[in-house]
Amino acid sequence: MTSLTEKLSILTGKAFTTCNLPAEYGTVRISDRPDLAQFQCNGAMGAAKAAKKNPREIADNIVRHLKEYGIFSKIEIAGPGFINFDITDDYLTAHLSEIMQNSRLGIEKYAAGETVIVDYVGPNVAKAMHVGHLRPTIIGDCIKRILAFSGYNALGDVHIGDWGLQMGQVISAFAQRHPEWSYFNPNFQGEYPEQPPFNYSELEEIYPQASAACKADPSQLEKAQQATKEFQGGRAGYWALGQQFTTLSKAHIKQNMDSVGVKFEIWKGEADAASLIPVVEKDLREKNIFEESQGALVIPIAKNSDNKEMPPLMYYKSDGATTYGTTDLVTLYDRVESYGAALAKIVYVVDKRQNLHFEQVFRAARKAGYVQEAPELVHIGFGTLNGADGKPFKTREGGIMRFDQLVTMAKDKALQRLEEANLAGDLDDARKQDIAHKVGVAAIKFADLSNQPHVDYIFDMERMVNFEGKTGPYILYQAVRIQSLLRKAEEQNFKISGEAVITISDQDRPLALLLTEMPDAFDAALRHYMPHHLCDYAYRLAAGFSSFYGNCHILSESDEARKASRLALCALTCRQLALVLGWLGIDIPERM
RNA sequence: GCGCCCGUAGCUCAAUUGGAUAGAGCAUCUGACUACGAAUCAGAAGGCUAGGGGUUCGAAUCCCUUCGGGCGCACCA
Structure with missing residues (x-):
């Protein structure tokens, strides 16, 4: 189904075409001035610039057409030509009903089952997994889940380092x-x-x-x-x-990945490309793209347009051994051969310091003809995880922190906090441990994904202890509160259906509007491989709910129709939180 | 030397890619638990977006420049 901003953009776009202006100027987005309006369109100014006309005049014409639709409760022009408007509650509730009855909660499919390989983590054989594996695990997994939901056949490949x-x-x-x-x-x-x-x-x-x-x-x-x-x-x-x-x-890797709920569809390593190294070598010799350089066999990839030195990709070192440049190229060849035309993308979630390396591999693959327009090759380079001192994260003793140590620490903190807050006191130890584990993992994942992938960020365990404000546990807490509320409604034999009639009062409207925004957040995260947009939405939704919860009677509402409407909003909030947290790889405990 | 990334509130981060009065969380200060879970909510305060110049109706965002930080430049991965 079409998202709300998209519907509005289409309508506004039509108004622009009616005025003989391109429809793209009709793009509508959520207002950044909620005090002024719910939505805004800035296209009149862009159109005016291109057509060398007066923006207010164009805006006037657009507004005249918009008024005919009858779905706006307010339309205003502000400043140099911003078009601000509110939608009627009827239009809003109609859209919400559509979302409630949609199995994908309003998010369209972007793909039709094309295959995407997400290459992430790449742990080395014989080397214990450590903090350095945290970011690729979390980010890669999230990106895989987003791609899968958007309609791709998304395959995660752990790509073990078993060759160098x-x-x-x-x-x-x-x-x-x-x-x-x-x-x-x-x-x-x-x-x-x-x-x-x-x-x-x-x-x-x-x-x-x-x-x-x-x-x-x-x-x-x-x-x-x-x-x-x-x-x-x-x-x-x-x-x-x-x-x-x-x-x-x-076995070690699987254990660590299980502990944070990350699964791989492909358990291959660099060595799995071994048998193809001579095959690709033969092919490259036939294509005559090798060069000998200082005793090594390399693929030159520099271009005249380069503004920096581009070292060639090394295929055989001067001693005859191969490196990860070789295996990455050969693995790419293998993937293209194995999946053929169905392979739409390969996404590498690897430390940003490998940027040059991937540039080399990608260029070599194109030069060899293994990649033309498709598959799309993407390197998502993530930043370093630093300690509170701004330097790469270490244990208190200055050593490398192991992956399992980190997870255990987060769980222990959560357990401690659980007891301090006197939550889940009536549960047995095993369930408490399970809840603490989920809360701890949520804290780590949400903190990581809240940052843009490419920046370095400060991982402060001490701050995570608090679990307050914009954190994973806060969002879990809100989700658990809704679940509890819905359970109680059920106990009272109150049926919550997707067909409930939504009635909007001033207290309901902020949450109702928020519930229409998910597709925008998903779209931003998918298009730029930036999960932090999802974190932002999850937090805003959780906070919006919490505010709603504080302001409104829900179960205690005496007006039955209003009560049904509010419970329906709660149910939809709950479904959305579960969906978004699911993309982030975060599990919601039943209680906490 | 060449190239890439970054510099936003005391601290940690956003800003829908050129839009309005730059937003959140933490910390600080005020207030709220006989309404469903207070890991909560309502509010206050906090900014010359590192400095300077330019492009235009409009810049944290684009261009130039200075300063400061991180990283990368074939036989490790």
Whole structure:
């Protein structure tokens, strides 16, 4: 169905065409001066500029036509040519009824099932997940959900880092500790052990040591590079060992992702592109786009129009090994081959510092002809998560905070707060834990998504303790209050249907108007991949409800028709909050 | 050196991409629990949008410039 601002834009657009002006000038939006009007159209000024006419005169003509529609309770021209207007309560209630009976609550489908791949998180094998994975997890998941709701077949790919130098580092570290393992015997012909001779905690412990050793000692780095190359070259023992790393790591990653309610449709890694590396190499050789440079095989991608130096994309390093440039290009090739024309977009939710890298990969893919107009390639570069001091977030001791530590901390804070506020006191411990977990995760996700993706932001655990104001828990609290209210209505055998007649008083109108705004927020979030518009709407709606709740009798309303109308507004608010929070990846507990 | 991002209330962030009097939350101050959940609500105060110049009916937003911060510039990912 058509959103309210869109309906109004169409009507106003017609008024412009009637005046021989382009319909685009008729765009209507929610007024930024609610004290003056509900809606505004600024097109008269733009049209006047283009047509070199007087804006007030154009506005006058538009207003004359608008008045004929009979759906406006007030139309005024202000300042240089702003057209301000209110809609009648009848028009508003008719629109609300339409929303209530619409299964998508008024949001249109933008796509018809085209496939979109969202590539996010990219955790490394053998390396415990940490704070750095928080933003891509949350943002990527949200973007995937928005795309899915808008009609795409949205697939999340975790894209595990199981190919680069870190593999060689861990392999060579194990080789030095356990040279007796069959993995390291080049002449070994038998079966490698099915169960790894180490567990995940040993694996994640050995990685930082190996990494530090390589930094400190060039001979260690050399060994790691050699092992990486042989691993990539398919040396059987190394490959078998690598498989063990991946298996253990996937369980660890899955556990962390489960804890924040994030699911992936595709569990591939860089290594899954391995078999295609020679295929793509052959293709690129045939297309003659390789160049040799300082012993490496590269794809030059610089253009004359560049205003900065554009290093080529490296395919083979001078030692014959490959890097993430190779695997990203080959993975892209693989995706295009696998999904064909159905693939509309690939969205990479990766640290903004990788901007140049993706520019290189995208250019190389276009140069190779793997990508023409479609699929659309998007890099959503997110900013750093900083501590209260403005520097990259660390634990109090200055170490890296693990992902699970962070989630547990948020849950503990929520639990503490729950008890302080004396909420959910009658519930058993398991349910309390569950509620605290949901509240904690909501706090983290909402805080993260409230910021624009590309900016660095300050992650202040201490501030999250309060859970007041514009926070996830505040919105959950409002949602829970509505649920409680609706439960009570049900207990009183009060039927709430989508066909309820809405009657609007001055106390109802602000909430009623808010309830028409969701499509605008969704549209803004979808079009620019900016979830903070959804956070903003969720907060405004929750606050609008809270205000309504404070001002109005609902269950205690004696006028039955008014009571039914108000309960219907509550029910719609509840559905909208659930939908928006769902896009944000936030679960609403039944109680809190 | 070249390039990208950023600078908005004491603090953390918005501003529908060029619109009106720049909005929220926190913190501060006032008030409100016999009406459904006070993790709440109603209100007050807080700004030369880093500085300067320009473009136009109109600039936090676009252009130029100065200052300040973050980041990136092939064989790590």
